Amino acid sequence: MSTPSVEPVLLPAKRRVAQLAMLAFAVVIIMGAYANVGLAIDKQIPSGMLTYGLGLGGFMLAAYLVLAKFAPWADPLILPLVTLVNGLGLVMIYRLEAAKMGGASATNQLVWTGVGVVLFSVTLIVLRDHRALQRLTYTAGAVGLLLLVSPLIPFLGKEINGARIWIGVGGATLQPAEFAKLALVVFFAGYLVAKRDVLALAGRRLLFIDLPRARDLGPVLITWGFSLGVLVLQKDLGSSLLIFGTFIAMLYIATQRTSWVLIGILLFVGGAILAGMLFSHVQDRFTVYLNPEDPALYDKVGGSFQLLQGLFGMGQGGVIGTGLGQGHPEQIPLAFSDFIFPATGEELGLTGLMALLMIYALIVERGLRTSIAARDPFSKLLAGGLSFILAWQVFIIVGGVTNLIPLTGLVTPFMSQGGSALLANWILIALLVRMSDAARKPPPQAIQDEGMTQVFQR
Amino acid sequence: MNGPLKRAALVCLLMFGLLMLNVNYLQVVRAQGLREDSRNTRNFYARYEIERGRITAGNKVLAESVDTGSNKYRFQRRYPEGKVYAPVTGFFAPESARDMEASKNSLLDGSDADLLIRRGIDLLTAKTSKGANVDLTINPKAQEAAYKALGASGKKGALVAIEPKTGAILAMVSIPTYDPNPLSKPDKATVNTAYDKLAKDDNQPLLDRAIERTYPPGSTFKVVTLAAYLESDDTVGPQTEVDAPQRLDLPNTTADLPNSGGAACGSGRVTLTFALERSCNTPFAKIAMSLGYDALKEQAEKFGIGGEPLEIPLAVAGSGIGPEEDQAALAQTSIGQRSNQMTPLQMAMVAAGIANNGVVMKPYLVNRVADAEGSEIDSADPEELSTAVSEETAGKLREMMVSVVNNGTASAAKIDGVSVAGKTGTAETSQGKAPHAWFISFAPAEDPKVALALIVESGSAGDDASGGHTAAPIAKSVMEAVLGR
Numbered sequence: 031m032s033t034p035s036v037e038p039v040l041l042p043a044k045r046r047v048a049q050l051a052m053l054a055f056a057v058v059i060i061m062g063a064y065a066n067v068g069l070a071i072d073k074q075i076p077s078g079m080l081t082y083g084l085g086l087g088g089f090m091l092a093a094y095l096v097l098a099k100f101a102p103w104a105d106p107l108i109l110p111l112v113t114l115v116n117g118l119g120l121v122m123i124y125r126l127e128a129a130k131m132g133g134a135s136a137t138n139q140l141v142w143t144g145v146g147v148v149l150f151s152v153t154l155i156v157l158r159d160h161r162a163l164q165r166l167t168y169t170a171g172a173v174g175l176l177l178l179v180s181p182l183i184p185f186l187g188k189e190i191n192g193a194r195i196w197i198g199v200g201g202a203t204l205q206p207a208e209f210a211k212l213a214l215v216v217f218f219a220g221y222l223v224a225k226r227d228v229l230a231l232a233g234r235r236l237l238f239i240d241l242p243r244a245r246d247l248g249p250v251l252i253t254w255g256f257s258l259g260v261l262v263l264q265k266d267l268g269s270s271l272l273i274f275g276t277f278i279a280m281l282y283i284a285t286q287r288t289s290w291v292l293i294g295i296l297l298f299v300g301g302a303i304l305a306g307m308l309f310s311h312v313q314d315r316f317t318v319y320l321n322p323e324d325p326a327l328y329d330k331v332g333g334s335f336q337l338l339q340g341l342f343g344m345g346q347g348g349v350i351g352t353g354l355g356q357g358h359p360e361q362i363p364l365a366f367s368d369f370i371f372p373a374t375g376e377e378l379g380l381t382g383l384m385a386l387l388m389i390y391a392l393i394v395e396r397g398l399r400t401s402i403a404a405r406d407p408f409s410k411l412l413a414g415g416l417s418f419i420l421a422w423q424v425f426i427i428v429g430g431v432t433n434l435i436p437l438t439g440l441v442t443p444f445m446s447q448g449g450s451a452l453l454a455n456w457i458l459i460a461l462l463v464r465m466s467d468a469a470r471k472p473p474p475q476a477i478q479d480e481g482m483t484q485v486f487q488r
Numbered sequence: 489m490n491g492p493l494k495r496a497a498l499v500c501l502l503m504f505g506l507l508m509l510n511v512n513y514l515q516v517v518r519a520q521g522l523r524e525d526s527r528n529t530r531n532f533y534a535r536y537e538i539e540r541g542r543i544t545a546g547n548k549v550l551a552e553s554v555d556t557g558s559n560k561y562r563f564q565r566r567y568p569e570g571k572v573y574a575p576v577t578g579f580f581a582p583e584s585a586r587d588m589e590a591s592k593n594s595l596l597d598g599s600d601a602d603l604l605i606r607r608g609i610d611l612l613t614a615k616t617s618k619g620a621n622v623d624l625t626i627n628p629k630a631q632e633a634a635y636k637a638l639g640a641s642g643k644k645g646a647l648v649a650i651e652p653k654t655g656a657i658l659a660m661v662s663i664p665t666y667d668p669n670p671l672s673k674p675d676k677a678t679v680n681t682a683y684d685k686l687a688k689d690d691n692q693p694l695l696d697r698a699i700e701r702t703y704p705p706g707s708t709f710k711v712v713t714l715a716a717y718l719e720s721d722d723t724v725g726p727q728t729e730v731d732a733p734q735r736l737d738l739p740n741t742t743a744d745l746p747n748s749g750g751a752a753c754g755s756g757r758v759t760l761t762f763a764l765e766r767s768c769n770t771p772f773a774k775i776a777m778s779l780g781y782d783a784l785k786e787q788a789e790k791f792g793i794g795g796e797p798l799e800i801p802l803a804v805a806g807s808g809i810g811p812e813e814d815q816a817a818l819a820q821t822s823i824g825q826r827s828n829q830m831t832p833l834q835m836a837m838v839a840a841g842i843a844n845n846g847v848v849m850k851p852y853l854v855n856r857v858a859d860a861e862g863s864e865i866d867s868a869d870p871e872e873l874s875t876a877v878s879e880e881t882a883g884k885l886r887e888m889m890v891s892v893v894n895n896g897t898a899s900a901a902k903i904d905g906v907s908v909a910g911k912t913g914t915a916e917t918s919q920g921k922a923p924h925a926w927f928i929s930f931a932p933a934e935d936p937k938v939a940l941a942l943i944v945e946s947g948s949a950g951d952d953a954s955g956g957h958t959a960a961p962i963a964k965s966v967m968e969a970v971l972g973r
Contacts, residue, residue: 347519
């Protein structure tokens with residue numbers, strides 16, 4: 031029996047002031063970027079600078095206050111980083127709208143950002159303990175699958191640009207896959223935490239690989255089949271790749287078994303070859319990937335025109351970029367959504383893109399750090415899964431538009447114009463913030479030295 | 489679970505690392521290639537982002553950039569005077585430019601090193617840099633008169649008018665010509681279609697006949713032959729009598745050299761003035777044969793013929809009297825036939841040299857270049873090209889050329905109250921084809937303000953075209969325009 035130490039335990043710093051300062055800095059950068067666009071296009075500071083800048087600043091201040099009240103121990107870096115990316119997206123959309131690009135609407139995006147911040151706040155306020163989600167494992171799974179297939183429901187689903195990934199609600203369209211991905215990560219986390227021992231330990235060894243039991247393969251095969259189904263029926267390559275890859279990563283994190291990764295990769299390659307043989311649009315994407323500069327592909331409908339325009343823009347930008355408002359990103363089709371990354375590359379150059387990728391990497395890193403610091407397996411897996419899906423999504427879309435991997439349509443998180451993705455990603459960030467608050471919150475401290483009997487303040 | 493989490497973090501790091509590497513590869517290694525790809529329309533937009541300077545002639549705007557407010561093609565080129573000045577201004581097409589638009593491009597678009605200070609000031613005062621304005625020496629009245637007179641009744645040809653004392657080009661017309669406006673639209677496809685149509689046209693509207701093409705000068709070249717004769721012997725003058733047979737026997741050939749139409753030239757023994765007035769062939773051929781090829785070539789070179797190719801700043805095709813052959817060939821060369829080939833500009837320089845007391849000034853088109861704020865960057869500095877003949881010889885030639893207008897073949901060029909000096913030319917092209925009609929002149933003879941040369945091409949003014957009937961009246965209207973009559 032030893033007596034507890036009398037020295038006070040050092041509490042981790044909350045660093046709220048630093049967070050506020052960084053948040054202000056992010057907003058100042060964004061306002062500077064607005065001013066830049068206006069000066070380049072109209073030779074005057076745009077009226078939008080105050081509207082958009084202060085709008086964004088106001089939203090972020092609200093988010094900060096909610097965070098400070100309801101998740102005081104949360105990671106101080108996540109919110110300012112997300113603010114910067116979200117604001118940069120707003121600036122690019124504003125800039126494309128100023129270039130009279132059809133479809134670009136900075137006002138809509140700002141409104142969606144506001145709604146995103148509301149959802150962020152609501153999530154933080156309502157979900158005081160994220161472990162409540164563990165009890166909803168199968169509900170989340172069912173909701174996720176339902177959301178994923180919802181675009182296929184007659185009258186509800188809508189086909190836009192050849193992909194049936196939208197549903198019409200009232201006058202608005204939503205992309206349910208964005209929300210489905212959150213629900214599915216919650217489901218995977220809950221399911222894998224419950225089943226990880228059996229998935230990890232049972233099985234037999236063949237050569238160097240531990241093969242799982244056939245019945246344990248079930249969930250993997252079901253997920254694989256499901257993502258293929260999504261691909262086939264909705265022609266949504268991006269989402270199926272996103273969900274399948276995330277599932278494999280989480281399976282690996284939960285079981286620590288490399289064999290799952292190998293099986294996953296084999297299944298993916300098999301599925302991709304199968305899809306390539308069966309569907310011309312998958313094959314087209316692949317030929318475009320291999321040879322985007324081929325003139326025949328360039329002129330073909332659904333060929334490499336869009337990809338190459340993005341690459342031209344990036345080439346034009348070079349190391350320092352043309353400067354905001356001084357390039358021609360409106361040349362790139364869908365520059366405000368899927369191709370916002372090359373559009374940014376044209377005007378901010380390599381310098382801007384490296385900074386942008388660094389910000390994404392930092393957000394992911396903060397998420398993974400949360401995951402490592404978390405105290406229970408479900409939190410670890412959920413935080414790890416959410417961080418990975420964010421990184422994976424950036425990789426798929428940015429790699430696609432920069433011709434690193436074949437192009438599959440996905441939104442660039444927080445940047446691309448589109449409400450669904452923005453809302454879903456703000457909820458994702460709220461979950462990470464909630465978990466980082468839980469992870470960093472110091473364990474209850476003894477109020478006084480009372481020997482064997484202690485009173486805790488919770 | 490921390491082990492696999494760390495490995496997953498490593499995978500994430502790897503993914504971002506790959507993205508960063510790839511972005512570097514694209515924007516550094518491949519940037520140049522991507523920028524220069526012909527399908528990258530951004531280069532093409534850059535041409536329209538700059539407010540190019542104006543091209544003016546006096547108070548007349550020949551070319552200007554108009555702010556359309558369009559995002560893609562903001563500044564578009566317009567040519568308010570269209571066809572009239574096309575051989576001078578050229579055009580500004582999406583992928584190329586021609587004539588003044590091309591040769592003064594770096595000043596017009598503001599990229600020239602001479603505009604460095606202006607650009608620096610603009611940068612400091614946060615102003616958008618504009619290109620410099622280029623003012624030409626062209627006299628709009630003369631240009632328009634020449635365009636109207638030459639362009640009437642479907643003629644083809646060219647006219648160049650020079651201020652003899654400076655070399656400033658007052659008018660430069662080539663017909664048929666083109667409208668630079670449709671060639672300067674920011675739309676490659678329409679421009680290429682329009683250009684191809686012009687390029688395939690048999691009448692060659694894109695050709696600047698004044699400087700880009702040479703023609704046999706015909707009898708106008710007799711002035712050069714005569715100059716060589718006068719220079720060779722001080723005692724020779726307008727009243728010196730020379731042999732003028734009806735037909736001249738050419739040595740070592742069976743052919744004879746007749747006068748125009750086989751006519752007799754006076755009594756067979758005439759004064760030089762008479763020979764020039766009537767434009768007899770035989771006396772000049774005889775003179776040339778006695779002077780020899782070298783003397784004729786030397787005299788031609790003193791007028792700038794066959795020297796360094798001129799840049800005014802547009803590139804001028806080279807003129808020349810042809811290689812040395814036999815005496816028979818020399819006889820034909822002396823009257824502007826055989827391999828004798830001149831640009832209209834070169835013949836205008838011959839007239840201007842005589843008008844300017846024998847001194848040939850370097851011809852030029854740019855009067856003044858000023859930046860967008862009006863500060864002068866460059867202005868014309870008249871330069872002597874060569875001394876063609878002595879002042880005395882120039883005086884004799886002037887006297888005889890005035891006589892050609894007053895008493896000879898060029899009576900159609902007479903202007904009331906002004907003494908005009910001139911020489912007609914009717915150059916044979918090939919057997920059975922209509923001749924080119926030439927005319928060179930300057931006025932007023934005692935204090936020349938304008939010297940010019942013009943050609944009306946073979947076949948475009950009837951089969952009986954001649955320098956006196958076809959070309960001289962056109963010259964008259966241009967001289968009147970310059971002299972304000």
